Amino acid sequence: MQDSPGDEDMDRITGDARIVREVFEAIPAAVAAVENPGDYRLVAVNAAYRALVARDEVLGRSASELFPELVAQQLFELFDRPFRTGETVTAREWRVQLPRATGDDEDVYIDCTIVPQKSPTGEVVRLVAFAQDVTERVRDRQAARRRAAEAERDPGEPVDVVGVLQRQLLPAGLPILPGLQLGGSYLPAGGGTAAGGDWFDAVPLPDGRTALVVGDVAGRGVEASAAMGRIRSVLEDRLDHSGDIGEALAAVDRLASRLPAARAATLCVAALDPADGRLTYCTAGHPPPLLIPSAGPARFLRSSGGGPLGSGAGFPLAEDHLDVGDQLLLYSDGIVRRSGEEVVAGTAELARVAADVAAGRVLREDWLAAVDRLTTQTLELLVRTSGHDDDIALLAAQRTAPPAPLLLDLPAESEAIPAARKALDEWLYDLGTRAEDVILLRHAVGELVTNAVEHAYNGTPGAVRVRAECTGRGMVEVEVADDGHWREPWQPTEDRGRGLAMASDFADDLHVETGPRGTTATVRHRLTRPARLLTAGEVAPPSASDDLPELLLILEQPTAGPQRIRLDGPVDSATAEQLREELVVRTRGGTTPLTVDLTGVTHLSSAGVAVLFEAETRTDAPGRPFLLYAPPGSPAQHVMSMVALPHTTTEPG
Known part of the structure; x- marks a missing residue:
């Protein structure tokens, strides 16, 4: 019979336990142990963990209940895998938003390793997570990247031919349209060392609809990119001219019969009417769009049928509808065919993550438009778990309430000039206009209002009217009208008489109509918002190792x-x-x-x-x-x- 431990033994055991606890508490990395799959009950945490999450009372409580905001950020996906497979899981530089006592959310980047602990029978009974806060390291690298981008290029520095080519083949910007907000992102495969054949585009149509396009040319390299560029040019030209999806697809199909590199290219083309939400689309061998309603579950639209270019399968059309607030996501298949993912599972995961992003359940970035969050956060959350070995193109459209036109009726006095500029600035920024376009239009309209104030009424009382409207062709039109008399400009001097010429230089187009009832000057300027060409480092952490390619x-x-x-x-x-x-x-x-x-x-x-x-x-x-x-x-x-x-x-x- 074994003797019970005496007082001396108990003191030694208690002392050993105290030392173990002190060592555990002093570990600089955040350490947490969880049990119960799906519940993640915290059974042990150290001081570094409590400091990271800024909470003290966590033991015995469910991690998913303590931190519900982390569920949609897919952090608990890291715990599911080792519980399921019994294998250690590592994540590098994951961005996590943690709530703070101030009520704000803080971006924290972590390196994390999760180790399963098993029973004698091999069952996973507990997970131990080791997390290191690497936010400072990531911030330093991001700052260095920004400095490099802003610095003037050294003439002797090698040119990034791939990046230049890809930027030239993607749209310079997406149109700003009434009742429709657009956002797009493109992520090259792997390290981005070869140009790809995926692309997206948005083309305003003659009848007020907008064509949304995502396509995928087979292969990589310059040949694939060149074929993509030719397909995109032909498609854009036909859509801009007639607005007929079937006719445009037939044209690029004929091109594919003459251009081998274009054969088997897939396309999704969708024409959306922001006025009534009617959607007509064709999935030419391409995955169907994802519709994310403002209320209700996300769903994939049914395939319209048809096959890739050059397959002879034809291009039948299908229809659907978007309500105000609904979002539509077009994508290339690289987002659902990620490494180690079954297509069906990848497709379901895309729908779930995109719906979480659209509902604001993931990362709070309120300064971004909803479509920009959808096309960047969705990429970040999906790619950081599995990586990607194919190009990914995402194009999002959200139907919105059309903006009211700007209407000003001001007395023709000097105070009207700054008042018109201020009102125009606010109206343009509400549209989502880029700062450089706001500056150009502010100067153009300011010159026209100045002309009306100073010259239309020759010192007698009068009024100047300003009307601004965003058109379905992606143009903003601003009219400046008065009821006075047109005066032919004097020969311009260094500081006078150059107003019309300057207004013409600042905008894409200037038209002046004069008559006995007054003068109306109209400036037109195309508005776009930038499309994003991303790098792997912007949406996913660096790879932990260089994996060998899988063999066929x-x-x-x-x-x-x-x-x-x-x-x-x-x-x-x-x-x-x-x-x-x-x-x-x-x-x-x-x-x-x-x-x-x-x-x-x-x-x-x-x-x-x-x-x-x-x-x-x-x-x-x-x-x-x-x-x-x-x-x-x-x-x-x-x-x-x-x-x-x-x-x-x-x-x-």
């Missing part, structure tokens, strides 16, 4: 019928050329039947789709010339159904 295995399968091969692994931009060469050899240039089993394909990107389309159209053998097989629910079957690539879900033979 091509295995020959014995069969009594036509030859058959099986693919295992990703069919993406890195492996597409390998597959193209294999298919050419196996089909002897398209003269021999071949069955391709895609059961083991883990990822089928646009580059892989282009190769399969090419082989399907090239092969001309009797019987079953080229047969693609993928079981129902597999990643390849999901993608091939979406892009209308002919295939079978029934096991051949």
Whole structure:
């Protein structure tokens, strides 16, 4: 029988426990232990953790109840994985917003490692998280990046050809429109060292609608970007001219028949009428848009059918509707086909995260428009968990209440000049106008109001009227009118007589009408807001290691019928050329039947789709010339159904 511990032993045990506690409390990293998956009950925390979250009474309480704002920030996703897999999880430089006693939220960046603790039977019973506040390090790097961007470029410094090319091929800005707010972001694949073929665009149509476009050209590099540029130019020209989606798609389809690099490109084109919310769209082999109502659950629109350019599948249209406040998100497939993610799971995660962002449940950035939060925070939350190996383009549109025109009726006195400038500034900023455009229009309109005050009435009482309106073509029109008499300008001197010339220089267009009842001067100026070309460092933490690329295995399968091969692994931009060469050899240039089993394909990107389309159209053998097989629910079957690539879900033979 074992003796119970004496007083001396108890003192030693108590002393050891005190030392352990002191050491645990003194650890500079924040340490927390949680139990119960989904509940995350805190069973141990140290002083650094309590300081990080600025709370003392946390033991025994549920982390998800203590910090509900972190649920939508996907922080607890880090805990789900080790509970599920039993493997250690690491996150680097995650941005987390923590509430403070002042009522404000504070951005904190953390490095975090979560280690599962297991029972003797191998069951995960507890997680221990080690978090380090690296906010200062991230802020220093962000400041250095800003300084580098603002500094004057050294003539001897190498030019970022990829960045320059990508910026030239993306829209310089998105139009500012009445009743419709637009935001767009583009994130190149990986390190952004090669130009890509994804893009977005917004084109005001002649009938007051706006065409929203997201497209994806197969492959990467200069050839893909050049093909993207040509498709975008043709599409924009046709949409601007006629506003007919079907006609514009037919035009780029003809281009694809002459331009091999454009074949198998996918497009989503949606025409939205901000006046009544009517939406007409086509998903040409492309994922359908996500509709996020201001009230109610998010939902993906149904596919309109049709296939990629050059597939001969046609371009049928579908319709839907947006209420005021609703948001529509168009995207390229890189956001749902991230590394290690099944397409179906990635699609569901996109809907959930985008809905949380749109509802303001994620990161508070009230200075950003809703569409800008949707296209940046959604990227940040999804990409930081899995990384990305494909370009991602996001375009968001929100239907809003149309702005009232600016109407001023002022006495033709000197006080009217600053009053008109101030009212115009406020009206333009409410539209979301960039500062440089506000300055230009302020000067142009100021010169016109000055002319009316000083010259229209020749010293007699009168009035000057200012009317400003934003048009459905992305232009602002400002009229300055008076009831006086037109006076031909004198020969201008150094300080007088240059008002009209200056107003003309400040705006895109100036038109003056004179008559016996007065003068009306109208300036027109195109308004845009910037589109964002992001870098991986802006939306995702740096990679912890350089992972080796995943290999594509091509295995020959014995069969009594036509030859058959099986693919295992990703069919993406890195492996597409390998597959193209294999298919050419196996089909002897398209003269021999071949069955391709895609059961083991883990990822089928646009580059892989282009190769399969090419082989399907090239092969001309009797019987079953080229047969693609993928079981129902597999990643390849999901993608091939979406892009209308002919295939079978029934096991051949």
